Amino acid sequence: MAQGKLPHCSVALGALLLAWGSVWGLFYAPAETYMGDVQRIMYVHVPTAWNGMLALTAAFVFAVISLWKGGLAWDSRLEGALEVGVVLCTLLCMQGAIWAKPTWGVWWDWDPRLTTTAVLVFAFGGILALRQFVDDPVKRATWSAVAAIIAFADVPIVYFSVRWWNSLHQVQSTPATVSRAFHWPLRINAFGILFLMCGLIALRARLAALRREEETAPPLPAAVPHGSGLAQGMVP
Amino acid sequence: MNEGVIRDGWAFVWAAYAVSALILTGYATSVFLRYRSTRRKHEQVKP
Numbered sequence: 001m002a003q004g005k006l007p008h009c010s011v012a013l014g015a016l017l018l019a020w021g022s023v024w025g026l027f028y029a030p031a032e033t034y035m036g037d038v039q040r041i042m043y044v045h046v047p048t049a050w051n052g053m054l055a056l057t058a059a060f061v062f063a064v065i066s067l068w069k070g071g072l073a074w075d076s077r078l079e080g081a082l083e084v085g086v087v088l089c090t091l092l093c094m095q096g097a098i099w100a101k102p103t104w105g106v107w108w109d110w111d112p113r114l115t116t117t118a119v120l121v122f123a124f125g126g127i128l129a130l131r132q133f134v135d136d137p138v139k140r141a142t143w144s145a146v147a148a149i150i151a152f153a154d155v156p157i158v159y160f161s162v163r164w165w166n167s168l169h170q171v172q173s174t175p176a177t178v179s180r181a182f183h184w185p186l187r188i189n190a191f192g193i194l195f196l197m198c199g200l201i202a203l204r205a206r207l208a209a210l211r212r213e214e215e216t217a218p219p220l221p222a223a224v225p226h227g228s229g230l231a232q233g234m235v236p
Numbered sequence: 237m238n239e240g241v242i243r244d245g246w247a248f249v250w251a252a253y254a255v256s257a258l259i260l261t262g263y264a265t266s267v268f269l270r271y272r273s274t275r276r277k278h279e280q281v282k283p
Binding site: 044045211 | 263
């Protein structure tokens with residue numbers, strides 16, 4: 001398989017797995033004893049959380065390598081991971097709000113887990129916004145890598161917030177903490193979003209690299225006026 | 237009394253899956269379209 005099509009295949013495989021896991025979770029997995037059918041939101045919410053955090057961890061790794069090696073190729077990967085991470089974390093907050101309403105009675109609460117996740121979205125979203133205002137590609141790469149490393153400090157805080165503080169949000173759901181009957185749709189959707197995330201980061205990084213090439217390309221020569229002599233190859 | 241059990245939550249389940257499908261499909265389509273248009277533009281400019 002040509003390497004150029006690998007991200008497309010990853011996205012297609014991710015979409016198929018996600019569709020399969022969602023159908024399993026919606027129609028074949030049993031309802032939870034207390035939450036009933038509402039618990040089925042877990043099959044999209046938890047994999048989105050895992051992969052959102054993973055995308056932002058990838059952004060952190062790319063930021064460190066970008067600063068260390070100084071290559072603009074790592075900056076393109078950083079941009080890809082940042083955007084995909086922000087999209088997944090925004091989706092995570094929306095799914096969480098929809099799950100919170102029937103279980104907690106409110107769409108949103110300033111609970112430590114929710115608050116730290118919102119901070120995460122705004123911090124990394126802010127870095128994406130910052131990139132739009134810096135024209136110099138080298139400065140943009142350095143500043144966004146430094147900002148991404150600082151913002152990443154919130155990722156472990158989000159993860160441990162449910163253990164450190166008395167949170168309304170339950171502790172992390174993993175195959176070890178949920179019933180065996182829920183394992184397969186959870187795992188299939190986790191791999192589905194993982195493939196989707198990897199493919200989209202790769203494509204988004206290529207897009208960033210192409211745009212940077214356009215930015216750094218030398219300007220095209222000015223058009224020669226018709227009939228000036230120069231157009232006919234005459235030496236002035 | 238519901239005895240602490242949530243009933244009739246399907247509307248929320250459909251809403252969560254619909255939002256997920258909409259955002260993931262929309263974002264993936266946007267990345268594909270942006271990538272394709274930038275690549276075409278890039279190929280036209282390249283000598």
